[in-house]
Amino acid sequence: MKKSVILGAFAVAGLSAGMAAAGTLDDVKARGQLNCGVTTGVPGFAEPDANGVWQGFDVAVCRAVAAAVLSDSNAVQFVPTTGKTRFTALASGEIDMLARNTTWTFSRDVDLKFEFTGVNYYDGQGFMIPKELGVSSAKDLDGATVCIQTGTTTELNLADFFRSNNISYEPVPIETGAEAVQQYTAGACDVYTTDASALAAQRANFEDPDAHVIMPEIISKEPLGPLVRHGDNEWGDIVRWTLNALITAEELGVTSANLAELAGGTNNPEINRLLGTEGDLGGMLGLDGDWAERAIGVAGNYGEIFATNIGEETPIGLARGLNAQYTDGGLIYSPPFR
Amino acid sequence: MTTITDTPAPASFRLSSLINDTRYRSYTFQFIALVAIIATMAFIGGNLVRNLAAAGLNISYDFLGAQAGYDINQRPISYESTDTHGRAAIVGLLNTLIVAFLGCITATVIGVIAGVLRLSPNWLVRKLMSIYVEMFRNVPVLIWILIIFSIMINTTPAPRAFKGEDATASMWFFDSVAVTNRGVFLPKPIYESGSLIVGIVFLLSIVGIFAFRRYARKQLYDHGKLIPTFWPSVALFFVPAILAQLVLGNPITLEYPELKGFNFKGGMTVRGSLIALWFALAIYTGAFIAENVRAGIQAIPKGQTEAAGALGLRPGRIMNLVVLPQALRVIIPPLISQYLNITKNSSLAIAVGYMDLTGTLGGITLLQTGRAIEAVLLLMLFYLTISLSISFVMNIYNNSIKLKER
Numbered sequence: 001m002k003k004s005v006i007l008g009a010f011a012v013a014g015l016s017a018g019m020a021a022a023g024t025l026d027d028v029k030a031r032g033q034l035n036c037g038v039t040t041g042v043p044g045f046a047e048p049d050a051n052g053v054w055q056g057f058d059v060a061v062c063r064a065v066a067a068a069v070l071s072d073s074n075a076v077q078f079v080p081t082t083g084k085t086r087f088t089a090l091a092s093g094e095i096d097m098l099a100r101n102t103t104w105t106f107s108r109d110v111d112l113k114f115e116f117t118g119v120n121y122y123d124g125q126g127f128m129i130p131k132e133l134g135v136s137s138a139k140d141l142d143g144a145t146v147c148i149q150t151g152t153t154t155e156l157n158l159a160d161f162f163r164s165n166n167i168s169y170e171p172v173p174i175e176t177g178a179e180a181v182q183q184y185t186a187g188a189c190d191v192y193t194t195d196a197s198a199l200a201a202q203r204a205n206f207e208d209p210d211a212h213v214i215m216p217e218i219i220s221k222e223p224l225g226p227l228v229r230h231g232d233n234e235w236g237d238i239v240r241w242t243l244n245a246l247i248t249a250e251e252l253g254v255t256s257a258n259l260a261e262l263a264g265g266t267n268n269p270e271i272n273r274l275l276g277t278e279g280d281l282g283g284m285l286g287l288d289g290d291w292a293e294r295a296i297g298v299a300g301n302y303g304e305i306f307a308t309n310i311g312e313e314t315p316i317g318l319a320r321g322l323n324a325q326y327t328d329g330g331l332i333y334s335p336p337f338r
Numbered sequence: 339m340t341t342i343t344d345t346p347a348p349a350s351f352r353l354s355s356l357i358n359d360t361r362y363r364s365y366t367f368q369f370i371a372l373v374a375i376i377a378t379m380a381f382i383g384g385n386l387v388r389n390l391a392a393a394g395l396n397i398s399y400d401f402l403g404a405q406a407g408y409d410i411n412q413r414p415i416s417y418e419s420t421d422t423h424g425r426a427a428i429v430g431l432l433n434t435l436i437v438a439f440l441g442c443i444t445a446t447v448i449g450v451i452a453g454v455l456r457l458s459p460n461w462l463v464r465k466l467m468s469i470y471v472e473m474f475r476n477v478p479v480l481i482w483i484l485i486i487f488s489i490m491i492n493t494t495p496a497p498r499a500f501k502g503e504d505a506t507a508s509m510w511f512f513d514s515v516a517v518t519n520r521g522v523f524l525p526k527p528i529y530e531s532g533s534l535i536v537g538i539v540f541l542l543s544i545v546g547i548f549a550f551r552r553y554a555r556k557q558l559y560d561h562g563k564l565i566p567t568f569w570p571s572v573a574l575f576f577v578p579a580i581l582a583q584l585v586l587g588n589p590i591t592l593e594y595p596e597l598k599g600f601n602f603k604g605g606m607t608v609r610g611s612l613i614a615l616w617f618a619l620a621i622y623t624g625a626f627i628a629e630n631v632r633a634g635i636q637a638i639p640k641g642q643t644e645a646a647g648a649l650g651l652r653p654g655r656i657m658n659l660v661v662l663p664q665a666l667r668v669i670i671p672p673l674i675s676q677y678l679n680i681t682k683n684s685s686l687a688i689a690v691g692y693m694d695l696t697g698t699l700g701g702i703t704l705l706q707t708g709r710a711i712e713a714v715l716l717l718m719l720f721y722l723t724i725s726l727s728i729s730f731v732m733n734i735y736n737n738s739i740k741l742k743e744r
């Protein structure tokens with residue numbers, strides 16, 4: 001008894017000792033490695049490939065930051081986190097940033113004390129159901145058994161949705177996405193609900209993807225983006241502007257194909273400021289002038305990253321939709337590089 | 339103790355005797371250890387407070403009064419997503435108690451049977467039981483929970499298989515019980531006026547059973563007459579209550595589960611998650627209890643069995659009347675720790691989506707409010723209280739069967 005109290009206190013003290021933030025940039029440089037929290041595996045977003053190399057839309061953000069800070073897109077330690085462990089991992093300092101389809105909400109920002117550094121995917125919660133059940137609207141789900149991942153916004157949206165529509169359901173809380181899919185395909189629940197992008201991504205891996213439909217209703221706003229701890233604004237700035245650099249690169253037409261050429265200097269001053277041939281934006285971040293060039297060099301600009309990982313050419317087949325550049329009617333918009 | 343008070347210490351006491359004198363040495367070291375422990379605790383506590391302050395966090399239990407916002411599938415008391423985190427924690431606590439209670443009872447039954455059979459003279463039975471014990475004791479309980487759960491959801495039909503003309507599954511016992519991969523749906527008793535009388539008759543007949551058995555024992559001891567007790571007891575158990583039910587015009591009715599839409603509605607639901615967790619905990623811990631039972635039985639000298647045999651008792655009676663009552667003294671203390679293990683292992687519930695205390699307070703509430711330290715401290719307090727209560731009750735029982743010296 002006495003021993004367990006002491007151990008518990010150690011654990012708590014250890015947890016909070018890591019909380020004293022500041023100097024994350026120095027820590028990362030000294031370590032020579034970025035610790036980046038990702039999912040335990042969602043196809044297209046973050047998943048190790050056949051060679052054990054992490055690939056995906058969220059992974060690309062980690063790699064871009066590593067390239068900007070450490071000049072090496074492979075100097076990343078990917079830490080798989082579940083919906084349950086992700087915030088503890090970040091708060092305790094086990095990871096320097098989290099890029100794990102995490103929704104930016106008021107309470108996570110203000111109460112849990114995290115800093116969201118932007119949005120890399122505008123999403124919403126959807127429902128997937130076997131086609132053979134012949135249900136066409138989420139409002140017809142009265143009495144259904146629903147698989148959800150615990151510790152997510154999904155869980156709360158679901159309760160709100162069913163309550164406001166005055167229908168009943170049976171929640172089955174599950175820890176990871178992979179287990180949820182397993183239970184859904186085994187028929188332990190009628191419906192599977194999570195972010196619509198993840199539904200599409202996980203369905204792509206099913207034996208028979210066409211046997212399942214994603215319902216038209218989107219019941220929530222899920223702006224997904226990378227986040228860091230409160231209290232280290234310099235580090236937050238680096239992650240925020242690395243993401244913005246990828247977005248701005250697409251807007252300005254900087255691609256992996258023409259990156260080297262444009263980095264030699266152009267007559268577009270904004271491209272020059274982005275790629276460091278004019279001004280000293282990199283120095284203001286505590287990095288060198290080529291930081292953004294390196295970040296974009298890893299896998300191209302935002303549009304290229306989208307297309308190779310989750311775009312319409314991939315099995316996941318997500319359309320740009322809300323995630324098109326604002327110039328194309330979407331919401332993807334970076335503040336100016338000035 | 340006595341050595342210290344016996345010898346007048348002050349005369350011969352010198353500072354060095356704190357180390358050199360065996361009378362004082364142990365006190366010296368205990369004192370040093372105590373100071374070290376206090377200093378370590380103070381350091382850890384201070385560190386915690388300082389770091390919490392630096393991170394801008396404060397310890398507060400206000401979140402227990404805030405709206406939970408999430409739903410729980412198994413609700414022993416009424417609960418909705420608009421209720422508070424505090425109430426959600428209570429629902430979780432009750433769910434923990436339910437599965438722990440069911441688990442303890444079932445594990446005891448399994449354990450006693452398996453433990454006795456492990457000593458059976460029948461080679462096959464003995465070997466089967468040792469296979470059971472070794473298999474379950476040596477694989478982590480989490481794996482058993484997952485195995486049993488996946489066997490359950492993969493071998494039972496989904497509710498939709500019961501639907502339509504060409505249904506591939508059907509209900510059991512005159513359409514009253516449905517076994518599905520979501521759980522087992524049973525009829526639920528509905529109590530209308532007059533049920534109370536049936537209930538009282540039932541309770542009285544139970545009292546009657548005890549009275550009858552007492553009478554039978556008296557007859558046996560006083561007059562050496564052996565009256566059969568089994569069938570009369572069974573009759574006493576059922577007949578009066580059923581008669582009352584019929585005479586009063588069926589005040590207790592059953593509500594049958596019925597397939598409506600996606601799932602069965604009405605009746606009583608025993609969810610698959612509860613069954614899997616309950617069964618896994620029971621069968622896993624049963625293996626440990628079996629070993630305790632075997633050890634307890636083997637602790638009784640063989641002479642006792644032989645003496646009882648010489649008196650003409652049959653093997654079943656020897657076990658029930660001679661061996662087990664004495665073996666209980668050896669069995670109960672380790673049994674207490676097995677009960678505590680069941681309670682603590684039930685916190686693996688989330689693996690099958692059973693919403694116990696760890697799933698609500700230590701899971702969703704913790705995650706949605708971010709109050710990790712508070713939630714974990716409260717969780718420790720809850721588990722500690724449950725465990726201490728179990729020990730307390732079991733110790734009372736243990737004392738009551740202890741060898742009484744007269």
Ligand SMILES: N[C@@H](CCC(=O)N[C@@H](CS)C(=O)NCC(=O)O)C(=O)O
Pocket residue numbers: 038039040041042081082083100101102103149151152153154175176177178194195198199202222224
């Ligand atoms: N956006 C929601 C849900 C995020 C979430 O958990 N998404 C699932 C979708 S499958 C996931 O990433 N699972 C992967 C895993 O469990 O590692 C949130 O931030 O709470």
